[in-house]
Each structure stands twice: as C-alpha cells, then as structure tokens.
Amino acid sequence: MNAVLDVQEFRVRYGHSEALHGVDLQVREGELAAVAGANGAGKSTLVGAVAGWSRGKVTVTGSVALDGVDVAGLAPHRRVAAGIVLVPEGKGVFENLTVEDNLRLVRAARDARGRRYSVEDVYAVFPQLKERATKKCSTLSGGERQMVAIGRALRAAPRLLILDEPSVGLAPRLVLEVLQHIRQLVDEGLTVLLVEQNVRATLEVADRIYLLEQGKVAAEGSAGEMRADDRIAEAYLGGLRT
Ligand SMILES: Nc1ncnc2c1ncn2[C@@H]1O[C@H](COP(=O)(O)OP(=O)(O)O)[C@@H](O)[C@H]1O
Numbered sequence: 001m002n003a004v005l006d007v008q009e010f011r012v013r014y015g016h017s018e019a020l021h022g023v024d025l026q027v028r029e030g031e032l033a034a035v036a037g038a039n040g041a042g043k044s045t046l047v048g049a050v051a052g053w054s055r056g057k058v059t060v061t062g063s064v065a066l067d068g069v070d071v072a073g074l075a076p077h078r079r080v081a082a083g084i085v086l087v088p089e090g091k092g093v094f095e096n097l098t099v100e101d102n103l104r105l106v107r108a109a110r111d112a113r114g115r116r117y118s119v120e121d122v123y124a125v126f127p128q129l130k131e132r133a134t135k136k137c138s139t140l141s142g143g144e145r146q147m148v149a150i151g152r153a154l155r156a157a158p159r160l161l162i163l164d165e166p167s168v169g170l171a172p173r174l175v176l177e178v179l180q181h182i183r184q185l186v187d188e189g190l191t192v193l194l195v196e197q198n199v200r201a202t203l204e205v206a207d208r209i210y211l212l213e214q215g216k217v218a219a220e221g222s223a224g225e226m227r228a229d230d231r232i233a234e235a236y237l238g239g240l241r242t
C-alpha cells in the first residue's frame with residue numbers, strides 16, 4: 001500500500017537534549033494511524049517536526065516524505081500547501097470570533113481530487129456547528145471547539161490531517177464523540193494521523209497504532225494486534241484486555 005506520509009530515522013533535539021531518538025512511521029492512504037503515549041513521550045515533538053514547526057532551538061534530522069516527495073526542507077506554510085495540515089494541541093480556533101468567521105477565515109483550498117470543503121460542507125460534517133454559527137467560540141463546549149478546529153483544518157484540503165490530542169480536556173462522553181467524528185472522516189476517504197494520550201480510546205477508533213515511549217517507538221501494530229499485546233494491556237489498559 002502507498003504511504004501518504006513516510007518518516008524515517010527522525011531525530012529531534014532541543015538544544016543538547018534529544019527528545020526523539022530515530023523514529024520510523026508511515027501513514028497509509030485512507031487510514032487512521034495514531035501515535036499514542038504518555039505525557040512527555042515526544043508525540044507533539046514528532047508531529048510538530050513533521051509539520052515543520054519548531055519552538056525554540058530545534059534540530060531535526062531524518063527524512064519526511066509526503067506521497068514519496070521529500071518535504072523535510074520546506075517551510076511550514078509550504079508543507080500546508082503540500083497537504084500536511086496540523087491542528088496543534090489546544091489551539092486552532094480564534095476564541096473571540098464566531099464559528100462561521102473562524103471557518104470563513106481559512107481560504108478554501110482544493111485537495112488532490114479537486115474537492116473543496118465549503119463552510120456548508122463543514123456544517124454537514126458537524127451539524128451542531130451550524131446551530132452555533134453566530135456564537136463566539138469562547139461560548140462553545142470543548143468538544144464543539146475541537147469541531148471548529150477540525151473544520152478549519154478541513155477547509156485547507158489536507159492530504160494528511162494531523163490532530164494533536166483533540167480530546168484533551170474533554171469530558172469522557174465528548175472524547176468518544178470527537179474521535180468518532182474523526183473516524184467518520186477517515187471512512188469517507190481522509191487520511192489522518194491522530195495523537196492521543198488515551199490508549200484505550202485510541203484502540204477504539206484507529207486502524208494502526210504507534211506506541212511512543214521516551215522518544216522511541218516501543219510497539220506498533222494494528223489496533224487488533226495492540227489490543228492482544230499483554231504488555232500494552234498491562235501498562236495502558238489496567239491489565240484488563242477488552
Ligand atoms: N520547546 C521545548 N524545549 C525543550 N524541551 C522540550 C520542548 N518541547 C518539548 N520538550 C521536551 O521534549 C519531550 C517531549 O515533549 P512533547 O513532545 O511535548 O511530549 P508529548 O506531546 O508526548 O507530551 C519532553 O521531555 C519535553 O520536556
């Protein structure tokens with residue numbers, strides 16, 4: 001199968017301290033791949049470096065290819081134009097603007113198939129945003145805010161949508177709701193790389209999972225393989241295999 005994203009030997013250093021120690025990761029066409037792991041494992045570092053973002057003094061080595069084309073040397077906005085769209089953790093909306101303005105402010109791009117996501121298309125994905133169209137984002141629930149952030153990212157016509165902890169801070173009921181919306185987008189043809197701290201919830205929706213521990217891939221496999229792995233059951237699922 002074709003890899004939409006192919007990351008090899010990825011190393012990221014902050015000054016003299018290495019946070020990512022040679023990570024290999026692929027996201028295949030039309031799948032929901034996930035990077036799961038504890039706080040501080042290096043998940044945001046990984047996806048930030050894939051998107052070309054850097055906070056502070058960051059050194060990145062290794063290769064990043066989108067559809068077989070090397071993008072490692074490209075500035076962040078060029079990677080967005082190439083189709084790598086990252087929704088960073090806890091960001092992605094303008095609190096003081098209405099839902100509709102948040103969506104309209106992104107200039108709609110066309111994806112590889114020539115498809116555009118109009119504001120109405122985003123409302124079709126997230127009907128409850130239409131009801132809230134004229135409300136300021138600051139008045140929305142956490143789940144609705146995530147929907148706006150994802151909707152904004154869709155307007156940019158991602159080839160690869162990367163979501164960094166979209167469920168952070170949400171009530172358990174909303175976590176599954178947001179993750180199921182993401183699953184639905186993948187079922188409709190989108191390719192997604194999801195970052196999650198919640199391994200159990202990730203196993204519910206993802207096709208394949210990379211488990212990141214201390215800057216390294218500790219395990220990888222299909223959701224089924226990972227669920228059947230005793231080490232994962234013990235360390236992340238409270239010993240209970242589901
Ligand atoms: N801007 C930064 N400068 C220095 N160290 C950082 C920076 N961002 C993250 N780190 C360190 O890199 C490691 C991985 O962090 P991070 O990628 O944010 O993990 P995660 O997203 O999995 O919680 C942590 O040890 C963190 O302290």
Ligand SMILES: [Mg+2]
Nearest residue numbers: 043044045089
């Ligand atoms: Mg993080």
